[in-house]
Amino acid sequence: EAGVTQSPTHLIKTRGQQATLRCSPISGHTSVYWYQQALGLGLQFLLWYDEGEERNRGNFPPRFSGRQFPNYSSELNVNALELEDSALYLCASSLGSGSTDTQYFGPGTRLTVL
Amino acid sequence: GESVGLHLPTLSVQEGDNSIINCAYSNSASDYFIWYKQESGKGPQFIIDIRSNMDKRQGQRVTVLLNKTVKHLSLQIAATQPGDSAVYFCAEKGGGSNYKLTFGKGTLLTVNP
Numbered sequence: 001e002a003g004v005t006q007s008p009t010h011l012i013k014t015r016g017q018q019a020t021l022r023c024s025p026i027s028g029h030t031s032v033y034w035y036q037q038a039l040g041l042g043l044q045f046l047l048w049y050d051e052g053e054e055r056n057r058g059n060f061p062p063r064f065s066g067r068q069f070p071n072y073s074s075e076l077n078v079n080a081l082e083l084e085d086s087a088l089y090l091c092a093s094s095l096g097s098g099s100t101d102t103q104y105f106g107p108g109t110r111l112t113v114l
Numbered sequence: 115g116e117s118v119g120l121h122l123p124t125l126s127v128q129e130g131d132n133s134i135i136n137c138a139y140s141n142s143a144s145d146y147f148i149w150y151k152q153e154s155g156k157g158p159q160f161i162i163d164i165r166s167n168m169d170k171r172q173g174q175r176v177t178v179l180l181n182k183t184v185k186h187l188s189l190q191i192a193a194t195q196p197g198d199s200a201v202y203f204c205a206e207k208g209g210g211s212n213y214k215l216t217f218g219k220g221t222l223l224t225v226n227p
Contacts, residue, residue: 004157006157031213033213033214033215035215042217042218042219042220043158043203043215043217045214045215045216048213048214050213055213056213056214058214090157090158092215097213099145099146099207099208100145100146100163100165100207102148102160102163103148103215104160105150105157105158105159105160106157107156107157108156108157
């Protein structure tokens with residue numbers, strides 16, 4: 001069974017540009033989560049999508065947005081990039097959104113903002 | 115934010131020894147806990163989980179212990195191997211925030227051959 005996949009692996013942008021990151025969940029999983037792992041800050045929750053809807057977001061500005069498609073894949077968009085947006089962006093998926101539904105992570109997209 | 119720590123705790127062990135990685139969690143209402151392993155340049159990999167109605171769960175070479183009284187979680191790795199070298203994170207879920215994981219700061223495990 002294929003795991004969570006993310007693309008691209010690496011992405012280099014300059015300040016002010018926009019970045020688009022993509023995620024395909026494990027087959028059969030309907031919930032997708034995005035996390036940011038910045039150096040020295042650990043993993044922070046960004047966004048949660050379930051059944052095509054944004055269900056919740058973490059403490060990030062509105063320039064972080066995304067969507068979930070009918071096939072449950074997801075896209076994370078970061079507008080007006082800032083230097084501190086440089087981080088590993090991780091996508092996770094789960095079978096549902098219950099409290100014991102395990103989240104499985106993809107390999108991440110390394111975003112570098114110059 | 116909820117992330118913690120700039121300094122990563124480290125644990126260095128000899129190959130073949132048992133390792134114990136500890137984690138203090140924050141929310142007494144959390145009802146589900148997970149240990150993840152993250153190797154350099156990769157995403158977190160699920161190791162083992164435990165629900166709050168249990169105090170111990172065993173997997174292959176790994177055991178998770180949960181002490182809800184002191185909000186403490188531990189991961190025991192038996193016969194540690196060089197391939198176990200990674201950063202280990204505990205994560206908690208539930209208590210009204212079922213949709214997201216709250217991660218601990220992580221522990222860097224180094225296994226010396």
